[in-house]
Amino acid sequence: MPHLTRTVTLVVAIAIFSGGCIDLKSPPDPTRFYILNGTIEEERINLAGTGLVVHLRRVELDEYLDSPYMVSRKQAYELQFSDIHRWGEDLSTNIRRALKRDLIATGIVDEVVEHSRDDVDYSVSIAVHRFEAVPPDVAHLAATWTITGADGEIVHVGHTDDHNEGWILDNYGHLAQKLDESLNTMAVEIAKTIAP
Numbered sequence: 001m002p003h004l005t006r007t008v009t010l011v012v013a014i015a016i017f018s019g020g021c022i023d024l025k026s027p028p029d030p031t032r033f034y035i036l037n038g039t040i041e042e043e044r045i046n047l048a049g050t051g052l053v054v055h056l057r058r059v060e061l062d063e064y065l066d067s068p069y070m071v072s073r074k075q076a077y078e079l080q081f082s083d084i085h086r087w088g089e090d091l092s093t094n095i096r097r098a099l100k101r102d103l104i105a106t107g108i109v110d111e112v113v114e115h116s117r118d119d120v121d122y123s124v125s126i127a128v129h130r131f132e133a134v135p136p137d138v139a140h141l142a143a144t145w146t147i148t149g150a151d152g153e154i155v156h157v158g159h160t161d162d163h164n165e166g167w168i169l170d171n172y173g174h175l176a177q178k179l180d181e182s183l184n185t186m187a188v189e190i191a192k193t194i195a196p
Contacts, residue, residue, distance in 0.1 A: 038101030
Protein backbone atom coordinates (compact mmCIF):
# COMPACT_ATOMS: atom_id res chain seq x y z
CA MET A 1 0.00 0.00 0.00
CA PRO A 2 2.76 2.54 0.80
CA HIS A 3 4.28 1.73 -2.61
CA LEU A 4 0.97 2.59 -4.31
CA THR A 5 0.71 5.88 -2.39
CA ARG A 6 4.23 6.91 -3.48
CA THR A 7 3.45 6.00 -7.08
CA VAL A 8 0.21 8.02 -7.11
CA THR A 9 1.98 11.02 -5.54
CA LEU A 10 4.77 10.82 -8.12
CA VAL A 11 2.30 10.59 -11.01
CA VAL A 12 0.32 13.61 -9.71
CA ALA A 13 3.52 15.63 -9.27
CA ILE A 14 4.68 14.84 -12.80
CA ALA A 15 1.26 15.74 -14.21
CA ILE A 16 1.26 19.09 -12.41
CA PHE A 17 4.76 20.07 -13.51
CA SER A 18 4.43 18.85 -17.11
CA GLY A 19 0.96 20.35 -17.52
CA GLY A 20 2.20 23.83 -16.71
CA CYS A 21 -0.07 24.25 -13.71
CA ILE A 22 2.81 25.61 -11.64
CA ASP A 23 4.71 28.59 -12.99
CA LEU A 24 8.09 28.95 -11.34
CA LYS A 25 8.70 32.39 -12.91
CA SER A 26 8.29 35.40 -10.63
CA PRO A 27 5.41 37.74 -11.57
CA PRO A 28 6.32 41.06 -13.25
CA ASP A 29 6.90 44.01 -10.93
CA PRO A 30 3.84 46.31 -11.17
CA THR A 31 5.69 49.33 -9.73
CA ARG A 32 5.71 52.42 -11.95
CA PHE A 33 7.92 55.50 -11.56
CA TYR A 34 7.17 59.08 -12.64
CA ILE A 35 9.09 62.35 -12.92
CA LEU A 36 8.28 66.01 -13.45
CA ASN A 37 9.83 67.53 -16.56
CA GLY A 38 9.12 71.24 -16.38
CA THR A 39 8.85 73.35 -19.51
CA ILE A 40 10.95 72.08 -22.38
CA GLU A 41 13.46 74.51 -23.92
CA GLU A 42 11.51 74.80 -27.18
CA GLU A 43 8.58 76.31 -25.27
CA ARG A 44 10.58 79.26 -23.93
CA ILE A 45 8.55 82.42 -24.48
CA ASN A 46 11.23 85.08 -24.94
CA LEU A 47 14.79 84.27 -25.96
CA ALA A 48 15.99 87.88 -25.53
CA GLY A 49 15.96 87.63 -21.75
CA THR A 50 16.27 90.28 -19.04
CA GLY A 51 19.54 89.37 -17.37
CA LEU A 52 17.82 88.33 -14.12
CA VAL A 53 19.59 85.64 -12.11
CA VAL A 54 17.54 83.76 -9.50
CA HIS A 55 18.83 81.58 -6.70
CA LEU A 56 16.27 78.78 -6.24
CA ARG A 57 16.78 77.27 -2.81
CA ARG A 58 15.97 73.68 -1.89
CA VAL A 59 12.22 73.05 -2.03
CA GLU A 60 10.79 72.19 1.37
CA LEU A 61 8.02 69.58 1.50
CA ASP A 62 5.43 69.01 4.20
CA GLU A 63 6.45 65.82 5.95
CA TYR A 64 3.76 63.59 4.45
CA LEU A 65 4.93 64.52 0.94
CA ASP A 66 8.58 63.71 1.65
CA SER A 67 8.14 60.16 0.39
CA PRO A 68 8.59 58.22 -2.85
CA TYR A 69 4.88 57.32 -2.88
CA MET A 70 2.38 59.36 -4.87
CA VAL A 71 -0.43 60.69 -2.69
CA SER A 72 -4.20 60.85 -3.09
CA ARG A 73 -6.45 62.75 -0.67
CA LYS A 74 -9.54 60.58 -0.31
CA GLN A 75 -11.28 62.87 2.19
CA ALA A 76 -10.31 65.98 4.14
CA TYR A 77 -8.53 63.87 6.76
CA GLU A 78 -7.70 60.70 4.80
CA LEU A 79 -4.63 60.16 2.64
CA GLN A 80 -3.73 57.20 0.45
CA PHE A 81 -0.12 56.44 -0.46
CA SER A 82 0.33 54.37 -3.61
CA ASP A 83 2.82 51.56 -3.19
CA ILE A 84 2.78 50.94 -6.96
CA HIS A 85 2.94 54.52 -8.29
CA ARG A 86 6.07 56.29 -7.08
CA TRP A 87 8.22 59.31 -7.82
CA GLY A 88 11.31 58.36 -9.79
CA GLU A 89 13.61 60.48 -7.62
CA ASP A 90 13.59 62.66 -4.52
CA LEU A 91 10.48 64.82 -4.96
CA SER A 92 12.09 68.01 -3.64
CA THR A 93 14.95 67.68 -6.14
CA ASN A 94 12.57 66.91 -9.00
CA ILE A 95 10.29 69.89 -8.23
CA ARG A 96 13.30 72.20 -8.07
CA ARG A 97 14.59 71.05 -11.45
CA ALA A 98 11.15 71.41 -13.07
CA LEU A 99 10.73 74.91 -11.59
CA LYS A 100 14.16 75.91 -12.87
CA ARG A 101 13.05 75.11 -16.43
CA ASP A 102 9.67 76.77 -15.89
CA LEU A 103 11.21 80.01 -14.58
CA ILE A 104 13.61 80.26 -17.51
CA ALA A 105 10.79 79.49 -19.96
CA THR A 106 8.87 82.59 -18.80
CA GLY A 107 11.46 84.76 -20.56
CA ILE A 108 11.67 86.93 -17.44
CA VAL A 109 14.45 84.94 -15.76
CA ASP A 110 17.70 84.33 -17.63
CA GLU A 111 19.42 81.97 -15.23
CA VAL A 112 18.45 79.89 -12.20
CA VAL A 113 21.23 78.73 -9.87
CA GLU A 114 21.20 76.35 -6.93
CA HIS A 115 23.87 78.16 -4.91
CA SER A 116 24.01 81.85 -4.07
CA ARG A 117 26.41 83.98 -6.12
CA ASP A 118 27.40 87.64 -6.22
CA ASP A 119 25.36 88.25 -9.38
CA VAL A 120 22.09 86.83 -7.98
CA ASP A 121 19.22 89.33 -8.17
CA TYR A 122 16.70 87.37 -6.11
CA SER A 123 16.52 84.24 -3.97
CA VAL A 124 13.34 82.16 -3.94
CA SER A 125 12.33 79.80 -1.13
CA ILE A 126 9.41 77.44 -1.68
CA ALA A 127 7.46 75.30 0.78
CA VAL A 128 5.05 72.78 -0.76
CA HIS A 129 2.00 71.91 1.37
CA ARG A 130 -0.11 69.94 -1.12
CA PHE A 131 1.07 67.96 -4.14
CA GLU A 132 -1.50 65.27 -4.65
CA ALA A 133 -4.48 63.81 -6.46
CA VAL A 134 -7.98 64.67 -5.29
CA PRO A 135 -10.46 62.26 -6.89
CA PRO A 136 -12.31 62.31 -9.13
CA ASP A 137 -10.36 64.71 -11.37
CA VAL A 138 -8.13 67.25 -9.60
CA ALA A 139 -4.37 67.58 -9.20
CA HIS A 140 -3.76 69.93 -6.26
CA LEU A 141 -0.66 72.04 -5.66
CA ALA A 142 -0.53 74.36 -2.65
CA ALA A 143 2.71 76.15 -1.88
CA THR A 144 4.09 79.24 -0.18
CA TRP A 145 6.99 81.10 -1.79
CA THR A 146 9.21 83.86 -0.48
CA ILE A 147 11.28 86.17 -2.66
CA THR A 148 14.34 87.78 -1.11
CA GLY A 149 16.33 90.59 -2.72
CA ALA A 150 20.10 90.73 -3.19
CA ASP A 151 20.32 92.66 0.11
CA GLY A 152 18.69 89.78 2.01
CA GLU A 153 15.43 91.66 2.60
CA ILE A 154 12.11 89.93 1.89
CA VAL A 155 10.57 91.44 -1.23
CA HIS A 156 7.38 89.39 -1.46
CA VAL A 157 5.61 86.42 0.13
CA GLY A 158 3.19 84.64 -2.20
CA HIS A 159 0.92 81.63 -2.17
CA THR A 160 -0.10 79.33 -5.02
CA ASP A 161 -3.21 77.19 -4.60
CA ASP A 162 -3.82 75.52 -7.95
CA HIS A 163 -6.63 72.99 -8.41
CA ASN A 164 -5.76 71.66 -11.86
CA GLU A 165 -8.89 69.92 -13.13
CA GLY A 166 -9.03 67.22 -15.76
CA TRP A 167 -6.88 64.54 -14.14
CA ILE A 168 -7.88 61.13 -15.50
CA LEU A 169 -8.76 59.08 -12.42
CA ASP A 170 -6.10 56.48 -11.51
CA ASN A 171 -3.83 57.55 -14.40
CA TYR A 172 -0.73 58.49 -12.42
CA GLY A 173 1.32 59.46 -15.46
CA HIS A 174 -1.39 62.01 -16.19
CA LEU A 175 -1.32 63.10 -12.53
CA ALA A 176 2.42 63.84 -12.84
CA GLN A 177 1.68 65.88 -15.99
CA LYS A 178 -1.08 67.89 -14.28
CA LEU A 179 1.13 68.60 -11.25
CA ASP A 180 3.89 69.66 -13.66
CA GLU A 181 1.43 72.14 -15.21
CA SER A 182 0.61 73.50 -11.76
CA LEU A 183 4.31 74.05 -11.06
CA ASN A 184 4.50 76.04 -14.29
CA THR A 185 1.58 78.19 -13.08
CA MET A 186 3.51 78.92 -9.88
CA ALA A 187 6.71 79.70 -11.81
CA VAL A 188 4.82 82.26 -13.92
CA GLU A 189 3.41 83.88 -10.75
CA ILE A 190 6.93 84.13 -9.26
CA ALA A 191 8.46 85.46 -12.48
CA LYS A 192 5.78 88.15 -12.85
CA THR A 193 6.48 89.27 -9.29
CA ILE A 194 10.17 89.88 -10.00
CA ALA A 195 9.76 91.14 -13.56
CA PRO A 196 11.73 94.37 -14.19
